[in-house]
Amino acid sequence: MVTAVITQRRRWAGLATVLVLGSAGCGGDDDVAAPVTYSATVAGVVQAADAFLATLDDEQKKQVLLDFSLDNATAWSNLPCGSSCRPGIQLGDLDTEELAAAKAVLKTAMGTAEGSGSDRVDKIRLADDHLGELQGSDSGGMPSGGMGGPGGSDSGYSAGTYFLAFLGTPSTNGDWQLHFGGHHLAVNLTYKAGKVAGAAPFFVGVEPTSWTGTDGVSYAPLDDMKKAMLAMTTSLSTAEQAKAKLSQTYSDVLVGPGEDGQFPKTKQGLAVSTLTAEQQKLVLAAVEPWVRNADDSTAAALLKTHESELDKTYIAWSGTTGLTKHADYVRVDGPSVWVEFVCQDGVVIRNQIHYHTVYRDHTRDYGGEFTFS
Amino acid sequence: MIVALLTALLIGAPPAAAHPVPGSTVLLDLHATSVTAELRLPVQELTAASGVDPRDAAAVRGYLRAHLRPTTIGGRPWRVRIGAPRSAGGEQPGTGPFPVLVVTAGLTPPPGADVRHFHLGYDAIVHQVVTHLAVVSVRDAGTTTTAGIIATDNATMRVRPLTLRAGGPGAGRAMGLAARAARSVTPA
Numbered sequence: 001m002v003t004a005v006i007t008q009r010r011r012w013a014g015l016a017t018v019l020v021l022g023s024a025g026c027g028g029d030d031d032v033a034a035p036v037t038y039s040a041t042v043a044g045v046v047q048a049a050d051a052f053l054a055t056l057d058d059e060q061k062k063q064v065l066l067d068f069s070l071d072n073a074t075a076w077s078n079l080p081c082g083s084s085c086r087p088g089i090q091l092g093d094l095d096t097e098e099l100a101a102a103k104a105v106l107k108t109a110m111g112t113a114e115g116s117g118s119d120r121v122d123k124i125r126l127a128d129d130h131l132g133e134l135q136g137s138d139s140g141g142m143p144s145g146g147m148g149g150p151g152g153s154d155s156g157y158s159a160g161t162y163f164l165a166f167l168g169t170p171s172t173n174g175d176w177q178l179h180f181g182g183h184h185l186a187v188n189l190t191y192k193a194g195k196v197a198g199a200a201p202f203f204v205g206v207e208p209t210s211w212t213g214t215d216g217v218s219y220a221p222l223d224d225m226k227k228a229m230l231a232m233t234t235s236l237s238t239a240e241q242a243k244a245k246l247s248q249t250y251s252d253v254l255v256g257p258g259e260d261g262q263f264p265k266t267k268q269g270l271a272v273s274t275l276t277a278e279q280q281k282l283v284l285a286a287v288e289p290w291v292r293n294a295d296d297s298t299a300a301a302l303l304k305t306h307e308s309e310l311d312k313t314y315i316a317w318s319g320t321t322g323l324t325k326h327a328d329y330v331r332v333d334g335p336s337v338w339v340e341f342v343c344q345d346g347v348v349i350r351n352q353i354h355y356h357t358v359y360r361d362h363t364r365d366y367g368g369e370f371t372f373s
Numbered sequence: 374m375i376v377a378l379l380t381a382l383l384i385g386a387p388p389a390a391a392h393p394v395p396g397s398t399v400l401l402d403l404h405a406t407s408v409t410a411e412l413r414l415p416v417q418e419l420t421a422a423s424g425v426d427p428r429d430a431a432a433v434r435g436y437l438r439a440h441l442r443p444t445t446i447g448g449r450p451w452r453v454r455i456g457a458p459r460s461a462g463g464e465q466p467g468t469g470p471f472p473v474l475v476v477t478a479g480l481t482p483p484p485g486a487d488v489r490h491f492h493l494g495y496d497a498i499v500h501q502v503v504t505h506l507a508v509v510s511v512r513d514a515g516t517t518t519t520a521g522i523i524a525t526d527n528a529t530m531r532v533r534p535l536t537l538r539a540g541g542p543g544a545g546r547a548m549g550l551a552a553r554a555a556r557s558v559t560p561a
Binding site: 248249250251252253254255259262263264265266268326327344345347348350 | 501503505
């Protein structure tokens, strides 16, 4: 179960599985926020989606409810390109009630492990706020090396520049997709006949890799991913590392946005089947943070699948194994799972690296709805 | 959108969105009996791909000589003269400013061969940096058009070769390849 804070409305009274946990907002007060939960099931996601839609006017609904088409599904990017490269309604255009309902959808649909799921989404959006603040300030406080990138305070770096769409109509028996993203983030959760048919593609990146917010809190939202990859590669012997090393250089992920279905035909690197049981556990643990973008039940099922396919899975790296320099790169490629993690020079903070990562599934991207040649 | 991005790559203007890793550009000027190629190579990516010191002009020229090998459609090699590299600045959509090397090369076909239809034989940087792109354009009679993008084909992990066919039926295929490659740098 997940908890969400949304404004209590009478029209939700008929939603049997909505549990009102707090007393605020009850007793006829329509405008006081109250925490509610939806069950972490497809039915719960549909209820959360319907509740979100109920907060919107007709024009807004048109922005959210779109066709489950190839064009819409594949319209995502790692870039801060706003609505020019992704469909949906912009979070920054929503009022408090609408935004809370939108966040409830994500919280219900995504994993609950600390640092995963919607928690990671929240932090990636905070990273964008941080970038926006850096670009809006003078460079006096910046580390040496300065800033670059698409300049100025209108660069589009902001927690509000993220977009939510439902491709197809949310239902417990039809085919539809939850499509959410913005700079350094693309979430694609596909539902078919009441089941989660795919939790990929999932792109997540972050710049800077860590920072302290104005709230004094330290953030490093992809640190668990980096550590999981490092645990895997550092468990290898010298000979195993040599076998896993790719001869070519990767300055970005290979199967990123616009590269749907474009997987290498031949797997490269080191066969996981040659590793010890302990090492194989580390391979599975390395992909787990990405898989956990899905709800907990779906993630568990996907991890079982990926575990059962470890004997046909390969790991590979390029650059250095430290994941500290531009073009340091690591990959896990199985019959289903595909995860890439790459370090890249900063775009805004030029003297630091930042991370790009992508989780794909050879057969379950977009729930297997589309065929790519 | 693709055309806008490619144009932006060529002229260095930053539109709202693009790939944050600098790409190369190859601008081909078609003359009556020869072709001039202006290569703009991001220094960091060039160094990663070649291992050469970008200040070592001889080494840079030697590297490019090995990665610019145009031929006729029948496979006969063109003569290639690599000019002296010069340093410049570059900026592409979303990258911020970055250093580039600009190198001009003279390409001369065998006598009687078509200067408007040939295999470019170019894979500098792309042969090593899998995620690198080289945008190739043609300036012909004062008009510049995109001929294609040279990039790695993910499926085979090999660089897709580019055949130039200025103004001919091959141009459409070249643009098709460009469109596919550009999806990685262009919002859908």
